[in-house]
Amino acid sequence: MSSSRLPTVTVSELGTHVGEAVSLRGWVYNHRSSGKIQFIILRDGTGFVQGVAAAGEAPDEVLETARTLTLETAVRMDGKVRRDSRAPGGYEIAVTGLEIVSRSSDYPITLKEHGVEFLMDHRHLWIRTPRQQSLLRLRAELVRALRDFLDDRGFVLVDSPILTPAACEGTTTLFQTDYFGERAYLSQSGQLYQEAAALALGRTYCFGPTFRAEKSKTRRHLIEFWMLEPEMAFVDLEESMRLQEEMVTYAVRRLLERRADDFKTLKRDTSALERVKPPFPRITYDEAVELVNRKGVPMEWGEDFGAPHETAISEEFDLPVFVHHYPSAVKAFYMKPDPDRPETCLSADLLAPEGYGEIIGGGQRIDDLETLEKRIAEHDLPAEAYRWYVDLRRYGSVPHSGFGLGLERTLAWVAKVDHVRETIPFPRLLHRIYP
RNA sequence: UCCUGGCUAGCUCAACGGUAGAGCAACCGGCUGUUAACCGGUGGGUUACAGGUUCGAAUCCUGUGCCAGGAGCCA
Known part of the structure; x- marks a missing residue:
């Protein structure tokens, strides 16, 4: 050249x-x-x-x-x-x-409109179009902003493994693979390892791909998606929520400042994003159940929210909204029970506005040895696989909290795209692993 | 896994029981300011697949496959 x-x-x-x-x-x-x-x-x-x-x-x-x-x-x-x-x-x-x-000849993607299937089959070429380029640049800047925020506050990046010996949360379906004759799984969360890291380094996070072998097929689901998972020693639920709203606000600001052209390409009206600043509204699970029933999307106390419930809740606010103190029964085994009301736990999810669903799930972890062992037994989890995790409560256990932010859902909300498949370079979807 | 909708030219779609078409793309020609340019021409089809009904099926029926977005589950 x-x-x-x-x-x-x-x-x-x-x-x-x-x-x-x-x-x-x-x-x-x-x-x-x-x-x-x-x-x-x-x-x-x-x-x-x-x-x-x-x-x-x-x-x-x-x-x-x-x-x-x-x-x-x-x-x-x-x-x-x-x-x-x-x-x-x-x-x-x-x-x-x-x-x-x-020279190029008979380029498949013309300047006219195309259908979803055709574009997905040509994802390797689709990313050359202005809109997809803008989304990939926004994704890169979003990752940079989130990491800068944490790095600037003393968090240490500690990579969690992707090949793991056991289910992290024991609930969702895992991809199984062969590990020289042993069973191994692709990680569905790096959190448990972050708890170990936080007790070593104080404040840590991991950022990497996670895998869910669920047959989910909606605009909010990917089989492989990226999650940012901070974990903090000596931090309770309240402080964790404050950090979350500051982090989300910081990231949104950075995108508005540095990637204005991309929002323009996407025709994203940024006025809703300009309003994002702490404090985010907070409602308890109890209040949320009452709210959705009042809005005509019925459910019983004790059930988890479905997508229509999440949408109904987020419609009431023009900022992301925290829903906290869920019933323990609908949350993961490691969530710390509320001492004042043990049937609920110190957990909080952050729901994005405009119907994009849950973008953060988090909470305070069980720090008491007996409670944790009891929970593992109740959930029929293999005790041997969790021995190291239980050890963390044996040697200098402290109150600690953390959360997981779903990158693609966050970007889908910020960019206002109608499907998460456009927020990751090469989406892995149900029954689609090409290209 | 379940529910709903779809599958016709390379792409996006029309034809809805009676000769399969248009726009774009490709190819040929025209045009000195285009903005997914425009204008004229040419080629392009096992109507997803397999059966069935009918004088006649892209069209109606049955089954299969694939795609979509929703439920459940989740970030």
Whole structure:
């Protein structure tokens, strides 16, 4: 890639090169011809820019080469940068040189509309479109913001294993694999290991993929999804909730500040996001049950919320809302019972606005040895596999809390996309593992 | 696993018991400011698959497969 002697720049840098001759590298997003004038929309990953090749202006060999362009042909395009209000993006290139790096023919994804199945079968190409690029950039920035928030507050990244010897929570279905003749499972949560980490380092977190072999098939479900799981020693439920609302607020701010263009591409009205700031509304499970019954989505005390209940609750607020003090029976075995009301536990879920469902689940953990052993027995969990976990209550146990944030659901809410499959590069869905 | 809807050209769809079509894409031609450009032309089909009803089935019936979004479960 050294045929041009002009400085190579990216589309995102064009604003600082107005009037200069530059060289761009990228792919043809679209090509239009009006006979003696041709327009080449080039994309390079940082943005889109229009190249113009007009008869009498551009060299004849450029006009010849441009005539043969097809969608997604890779090119090097040289030319002078100029401002032009007619051009998408505000700048255009008066093309003086055009070199084919590699031709593309019969590119499947045209500029017309496509169906879900077709796009999912071509996910490896779908991610080249502006909307999908924006979502991937937002995802990357969201991860960076969440990690910066925790790193800045003394949290240590401690990676939990992905291959595990036993169910973490013992409830959901796990993917089983062979570990040199032993049974092993793909992790459904890194939390238990974070509890060990937090008792070593104080405040820790893990961030990685988790796997649920459930036959869930809705716009909120992925088989493989990414979860951020902080865990904190000497921290109770209340303090954990405060950290959660600060973290979510920080992340939303960062996206608004740094990725405004992507929200524009997605046509996301950001006014709802501007309002996000602590404190988030909090209601108890008891209040939530009363609320949904009043709203005509009936349920009994003691049941867990279904998706319609979560939507009914979140509709009442224009911020994410905490629902806390769930009945112990609907939560994981390690949730600490409320000393004042032992049939409920010190747990809290954060429900996103606009019907996106639960984006955080968390709580204070059982720190008492006898209670934990009793719970493990009640849940018919294999005691041997949890021996190390129980050990944590044997050697210097302290009150501790943590939570798990689902990255894709959080992004689906922030970006306001209607299905989590667009918030992860290559989604693993029920009966879909290609590409 | 269950419920509901769908499957017709490369893509998005129409035709709803009587000769399978359109737009886009591809190919050929035209156009000096296009914005998913536009205009003219050409090629393109085992109507998901297997049976059945009928003089005649893309269309009606049965079964199978696949896709979608919802339930349950969850982040």
